[in-house]
Amino acid sequence: MATASLPEKHREEAVRRIEKEFARRNFVSPDGEQPDFLDHVKILERSQLHSGVSGGAIPFQKWPYLLELAKSMIDNRLVTVLKARQLGFSWTTAAYAAWLLTFSPGTNVLMISKGQTEAYSLLDKVRFILKNLPAEWQMPLSPDARGEIGIPSYDSKVVALPSTEDAGRSETASVVIQDEADFHEYHAQNYAAVKPTVDAGGQMIMGSTSNKREMSSLFKEIYRNAPDNGWNKLFVPWHARPGRTDQWYAGVKDTVPAIELAGMSPEQFMEQEYPGEELEALAPPRAQSIFDRDMIAGMADDCTNPIRSVGPASIYQEPRAARRYVAGTDVASGVGMDYSVTVVVDVNSGYVVADLVTNTMQPEDFATASAEMLDVYHNPDWGIENNFSDTALTTVRNLNYPRLYRRRVGRGKQMRRDYGWRTDRMSRQQLFDELRASFNAGHLTIPNKYGLDEFSTIIAAPGEKPQAMGGAHDDYVMALGIALMVKNERGIVNNAKIIRMPAFA
Numbered sequence: 362m363a364t365a366s367l368p369e370k371h372r373e374e375a376v377r378r379i380e381k382e383f384a385r386r387n388f389v390s391p392d393g394e395q396p397d398f399l400d401h402v403k404i405l406e407r408s409q410l411h412s413g414v415s416g417g418a419i420p421f422q423k424w425p426y427l428l429e430l431a432k433s434m435i436d437n438r439l440v441t442v443l444k445a446r447q448l449g450f451s452w453t454t455a456a457y458a459a460w461l462l463t464f465s466p467g468t469n470v471l472m473i474s475k476g477q478t479e480a481y482s483l484l485d486k487v488r489f490i491l492k493n494l495p496a497e498w499q500m501p502l503s504p505d506a507r508g509e510i511g512i513p514s515y516d517s518k519v520v521a522l523p524s525t526e527d528a529g530r531s532e533t534a535s536v537v538i539q540d541e542a543d544f545h546e547y548h549a550q551n552y553a554a555v556k557p558t559v560d561a562g563g564q565m566i567m568g569s570t571s572n573k574r575e576m577s578s579l580f581k582e583i584y585r586n587a588p589d590n591g592w593n594k595l596f597v598p599w600h601a602r603p604g605r606t607d608q609w610y611a612g613v614k615d616t617v618p619a620i621e622l623a624g625m626s627p628e629q630f631m632e633q634e635y636p637g638e639e640l641e642a643l644a645p646p647r648a649q650s651i652f653d654r655d656m657i658a659g660m661a662d663d664c665t666n667p668i669r670s671v672g673p674a675s676i677y678q679e680p681r682a683a684r685r686y687v688a689g690t691d692v693a694s695g696v697g698m699d700y701s702v703t704v705v706v707d708v709n710s711g712y713v714v715a716d717l718v719t720n721t722m723q724p725e726d727f728a729t730a731s732a733e734m735l736d737v738y739h740n741p742d743w744g745i746e747n748n749f750s751d752t753a754l755t756t757v758r759n760l761n762y763p764r765l766y767r768r769r770v771g772r773g774k775q776m777r778r779d780y781g782w783r784t785d786r787m788s789r790q791q792l793f794d795e796l797r798a799s800f801n802a803g804h805l806t807i808p809n810k811y812g813l814d815e816f817s818t819i820i821a822a823p824g825e826k827p828q829a830m831g832g833a834h835d836d837y838v839m840a841l842g843i844a845l846m847v848k849n850e851r852g853i854v855n856n857a858k859i860i861r862m863p864a865f866a
Contacts, residue, residue, distance in 0.1 A: 389431035437593035442568035445599035455486035484521035526550040543569035582832025599635035674734035686741035689844030702840040703731040728756035744847040747781035812837040
């Protein structure tokens with residue numbers, strides 16, 4: 362075999378230098394046109410004799426959703442990924458760790474998994490990628506152990522840890538990667554342990570399928586509140602991976618081993634492990650759901666944009682003659698966390714004709730804006746919750762709003778009527794009973810997608826009160842429930858006179 366000429370060798374060497382420089386600069390090509398590190402990544406494919414898969418090292422598959430994930434990790438300091446199973450999150454984050462180790466001196470990557478076995482498996486992916494890079498890129502690894510890989514010449518390392526209360530506490534990490542975070546027993550405590558690294562400017566990448574047995578979790582709370590909390594979120598459904606069809610999905614569902622079901626039905630298992638939509642992944646198991654999940658999915662077709670605005674309020678349907686309207690308000694206890702919500706409902710049709718949803722307005726401004734919205738509907742009967750503060754209610758009374766709800770307090774001669782809706786254990790249960798019956802019977806239409814989505818987060822364990830899952834909100838649900846209670850309540854004040862209102866049509 363003839364040896365390559367000197368100019369040809371120089372050309373090949375120059376090409377290799379250029380390839381390495383592109384790889385150093387680009388973990389993933391920002392425009393898809395340039396070479397990048399992922400072009401040189403190989404992953405391990407396990408052999409599958411009966412499927413004809415020989416196994417071994419294969420090129421990283423640059424599927425669109427994996428490129429989106431890779432770009433998200435480059436562009437954002439805080440990344441949370443809600444996903445289905447076996448979509449390549451672990452290999453992509455392992456490739457990211459290998460890139461940092463190879464080209465960024467002083468890198469310290471912490472990879473935290475559910476347990477020790479899972480942590481070692483994740484680190485093995487990094488090791489496999491490093492040892493299959495072009496030979497001239499590779500540097501001696503020390504240590505090259507089950508739980509740690511290091512490149513001494515760069516003073517860089519990747520450490521794999523099981524999720525414990527103190528995992529990573531003593532480390533100053535460049536990047537913290539948490540794999541299957543929603544299944545970490547000590548996820549909240551571990552997050553607190555590594556948070557100083559994040560606060561100091563470090564990067565954190567958190568990915569997981571949804572743990573349906575723990576609907577109130579830190580992972581879900583972070584994901585739900587993104588991007589308002591500074592995190593960039595990404596959802597990857599089961600069908601994102603090429604080759605996954607409805608037939609494939611049905612085949613997986615029909616062959617789930619009983620040991621994997623662990624008490625779940627096949628339907629529940631697929632909702633957890635292979636969600637097709639973000640709402641499905643975050644929704645509680647059907648047994649815990651207060652509101653009919655199929656009804657929620659069907660009502661999504663009725664969601665629409667408002668036809669106009671009145672200040673910060675949204676109008677979905679103009680007032681109509683000979684229609685009765687009612688309004689309900691749930692007031693947040695502060696600004697920037699929970700939402701203050703006012704809804705207006707057409708009693709005849711059950712259509713939410715207008716709403717105001719905000720977590721940035723002070724109670725006085727919110728109450729005034731709500732009153733302006735209600736003026737469009739000729740000042741309907743209005744119930745305002747005043748559990749935590751009377752500020753909104755006082756503001757509306759000072760505006761001389763004519764039809765404010767007053768609740769009965771006391772009995773007999775001691776009975777009086779106080780302004781505002783008060784939520785206690787009994788009234789809350791009555792509210793949810795009424796709201797659930799109307800919702801599940803299809804008597805309500807909610808055009809606001811945010812408002813409708815809240816209904817999928819309401820759960821109730823046996824013997825416990827209905828409430829939103831951890832990290833979710835129930836403000837819209839409560840406002841609508843209060844409106845329905847107002848329409849059924851007989852004590853409505855009209856110019857300080859108690860009148861009788863008809864039942865729901």
